[in-house]
Amino acid sequence: MSDPAGSSPLSTPAPVPSSGAGRALPLIPLVPTASAPATDAGATFYEQIGGRPTFEKLVRTFYSGVAADPVLVAMYPEEDLEGAIQRLTGFLEQYWGGPTTYSQERGHPRLRMRHNPFKVNPDARDRWLTHMRAAVDSLQLAPLQDATLWDYLERAAHAMVNTFEE
Template sequence: MSAPDRQVAPDSFYDAVGGGDTFRRLVAAFYAGVATDPLLRPMYPEEDLGPAADRLRLFLEQYWGGPTTYSDQRGHPRLRLRHAPYPVTPGARDRWLAHMRTAVDGLGLAPAQHAQLWDYLERAAHSMVNAPEGR
């Protein structure tokens, strides 16, 4: 195994679904949708979506029991605080969820794993809403 701060939790969801490769595929499929979405794309100030994709992948890997690289590099996730500068409306949430649904469905996970991952992503997306529609 790699350095202690990058160890993967034994018997983790991360391992059960295929580790880093699965999360790379998830995030790549998700950002392929975001790249052409007229509502979401402007929320990403970087010209290249690569850095945002890396941050999301590292966060999800860590959350699900993978390497702790996200916290090692960026500290505590503080998701609501990090998203506060961007108006996350219900419509933006729904677009985010639509692209994420496509990405999750494309992974071919076992039904229980699919449901567990989707439940988390759906709850997380709802918790990020910080602005009314039309802002």
């Protein structure tokens, strides 16, 4: 059953400003789109934080932690994590307004479906978050950029949990 037009929180107009101007405030997407919203300066978040070199550093730092983590590394069928590094880098670049290479090569991200074959329990999630937090910290982003990136990564990690079995 589809939602009636306008019933989605993403399509609900913003309240009219109290100044009486009579104009609705612009809609702001709650999630970045394939063409992530640009800032007033015209730069996407991807560009603001340094583009590909920043995302490569983030993901390579993250996977150096994963490689040393017996719970997480066991989820990867490859002895070499390079394929996983390239996939996560491409996904994050696209999500934050960079190149759309990920979708061109792999189609829709379908994160839950792609992670479903693996036992992602709260322990695995917490380990993932520990390594990702260290990776985000290594970037030394401005506080708002750090918080923006971390908010997404933390929500995504919680959404990937698919079992509570140990």
